[in-house]
Every structure is written in structure tokens, then in C-alpha cells.
Amino acid sequence: MYSRPRRNWSVIALVSILGISNISMINTLVSHKFKSPYPNVNVPVGPYTSYSVVATKNGYTLKYKANDPKVLTRFKNLQEPKGLFGNKKTQLRLSETYTMQGEKDKEEVEGTVMTDKDIACIKVEGSGNSTGKIVGASVGVKAAPAFSNIPIVGWIAAGFVTMFAQDKGAEIGGQIARDYNDC
Numbered sequence: 001m002y003s004r005p006r007r008n009w010s011v012i013a014l015v016s017i018l019g020i021s022n023i024s025m026i027n028t029l030v031s032h033k034f035k036s037p038y039p040n041v042n043v044p045v046g047p048y049t050s051y052s053v054v055a056t057k058n059g060y061t062l063k064y065k066a067n068d069p070k071v072l073t074r075f076k077n078l079q080e081p082k083g084l085f086g087n088k089k090t091q092l093r094l095s096e097t098y099t100m101q102g103e104k105d106k107e108e109v110e111g112t113v114m115t116d117k118d119i120a121c122i123k124v125e126g127s128g129n130s131t132g133k134i135v136g137a138s139v140g141v142k143a144a145p146a147f148s149n150i151p152i153v154g155w156i157a158a159g160f161v162t163m164f165a166q167d168k169g170a171e172i173g174g175q176i177a178r179d180y181n182d183c
Contacts, residue, residue, distance in 0.1 A: 072098045121183035128177025129170045136169015137162060 043051050052063040076094045140162035147157040
């Protein structure tokens, strides 16, 4: 009968020792500062800066550029009315170049004016894409029940087949429309 209390005290002592060692280990990990083998590099960062740092155990290499990009180029697509009543439109593409001092330079980019045939080809390709998408989706829906019987992932496979057939149909329909209209 007297051996039972000794077991309780031994369990309490074991739990206390493990608890104290666990707390001391956590304290050591939290209070111990981790020192990185790599150098600490503080680079000044601003809205127009760029830098590249390659750090190794032996040192580091730093490439830093202030005021980067020094020149900013922006392109704009514009439509100009043309014709007797202004119903025809010509496409213009302008490029604007800005510098850090705020100077602005505009110039027209050559070779970007769209002709009537280019616009007609874009329209034909778009209609071919939409028609091909409908045909491809209907073919994919017919094939989907064969994939929906796959255990666990059948519903995903059926949806994937339908979407894949729809995308391929759009691609093929657009290509056929371009080829048929000599675009």
C-alpha cells in the first residue's frame, strides 16, 4: 500500500523535470539571437531606384542605380476621324518619352497604322473564335460523360475536357476564319 504514493511522486518529479527543461529550451531559443552568415546590406530604396545584391559567405556584390529608369516611354493608340463626315477613322500610335526633369517628347511610331483590311481580319478572327468556341464546347459536352465515371476526380476531368475542347475550338475556328478570308 505504501508503494503507490511513491509512484505519484515519481511521476510528478518526472513531469516537473521535463517541463522545466522544455521551458528553459524555449527560453534559450527565443532569447538567443540568430546570426546570419551573410552580411547585412542596407540599400537606400526610393521610387526610381533599382539594385541587385549577390551575397555569399565571403562577401557581397552590389549593383545600385538611382533614377532608374532615366527615360520612360509610353505608347498611346489614338483614332483620328477621317473622310467627308468623319465616319472613317485612322489608327495612330504615339510614343511619349519622359525624362526625370519632366521633359516630354512626342513622335509618331511608323508602321502602326491599321488598314481597313487589318480591322476586317480582326473582326473575322473574333467571330471565328466565338463560333469555334461554341462548337468546341458542344463536342466537349458530348465527351464529358465518359470522363465523369472516373472515381473521385471524374467531375474535375469532365469539366477539364469541356474547357479544353472549348479553347481548342476557339483556336481552330479563328485560324479557319483567317485562312478562309486571306488574312
